[in-house]
Amino acid sequence: EAQVTQNPRYLITVTGKKLTVTCSQNMNHEYMSxxxxxxxxxxxxxxxSMNVEVTDKGDVPEGYKVSRKxxxxxxxxxxxxxxxxxxxxxxxxxxxxxxxxxxxxxxxxLTVV
Amino acid sequence: AxxxxxxxxxxxxxxxxxxxxxxxYSYSGSPELFWYVQYSRQRLQLLLRHISRESIKGxxxxxxxxxxxxxxxxxxxxxxxxxxxxxxxxxxxxxxxLSFGAGTTVTVRA
Numbered sequence: 001e002a003q004v005t006q007n008p009r010y011l012i013t014v015t016g017k018k019l020t021v022t023c024s025q026n027m028n029h030e031y032m033s034x035x036x037x038x039x040x041x042x043x044x045x046x047x048x049s050m051n052v053e054v055t056d057k058g059d060v061p062e063g064y065k066v067s068r069k070x071x072x073x074x075x076x077x078x079x080x081x082x083x084x085x086x087x088x089x090x091x092x093x094x095x096x097x098x099x100x101x102x103x104x105x106x107x108x109x110l111t112v113v
Numbered sequence: 114a115x116x117x118x119x120x121x122x123x124x125x126x127x128x129x130x131x132x133x134x135x136x137x138y139s140y141s142g143s144p145e146l147f148w149y150v151q152y153s154r155q156r157l158q159l160l161l162r163h164i165s166r167e168s169i170k171g172x173x174x175x176x177x178x179x180x181x182x183x184x185x186x187x188x189x190x191x192x193x194x195x196x197x198x199x200x201x202x203x204x205x206x207x208x209x210x211l212s213f214g215a216g217t218t219v220t221v222r223a
Contacts, residue, residue, distance in 0.1 A: 101159035
């Protein structure tokens with residue numbers, strides 16, 4: 001089944017403790033992206049990647065890092081999480097830069113205390 | 114810079130009534146426009162693409178370049194249409210970065 005898989009689904013952590021949210025797609029898509037969803041703000045793009053080793057900042061990149069060493073994986077790294085990064089995170093992938101639409105993962109609910 | 118505006122945060126309609134979700138955009142060039150839907154506790158799903166001119170689940174959306182709008186419409190709302198709807202835009206001039214509006218929560222009452 002074609003899908004985007006994120007892990008974990010839920011995560012509670014403490015301020016400053018480094019964490020990684022994994023994202024993997026099995027559709028051989030070139031484009032991958034991370035979004036955060038907050039009430040009243042919709043989805044805001046954190047980082048995106050057009051291909052292996054090609055990444056760029058989205059609208060809200062501060063406090064996040066990404067890497068794209070393989071085509072299928074696009075992990076999101078929070079080196080020193082803070083409470084304002086408490087949010088619902090979605091990973092998404094597309095084969096044509098979004099022209100045919102993105103496929104989204106199930107989301108990761110992160111709480112930083 | 115590209116931007117997507119959904120002026121209505123909440124929309125409540127009765128079952129069987131028409132529903133229209135507004136979306137306006139700003140973009141320099143020819144945009145690709147989409148509607149995504151998120152049912153309760155589920156992932157976002159692509160509902161419509163403007164290039165395909167299709168009707169999905171009774172919804173249609175027409176791109177109006179003069180008014181820079183891409184409103185979503187359905188003539189007869191159903192209870193299962195209750196969800197969050199996002200309008201989104203991408204384009205070549207911005208490396209196909211997909212930008213979303215703030216979303217509209219639709220509630221269809223029996």
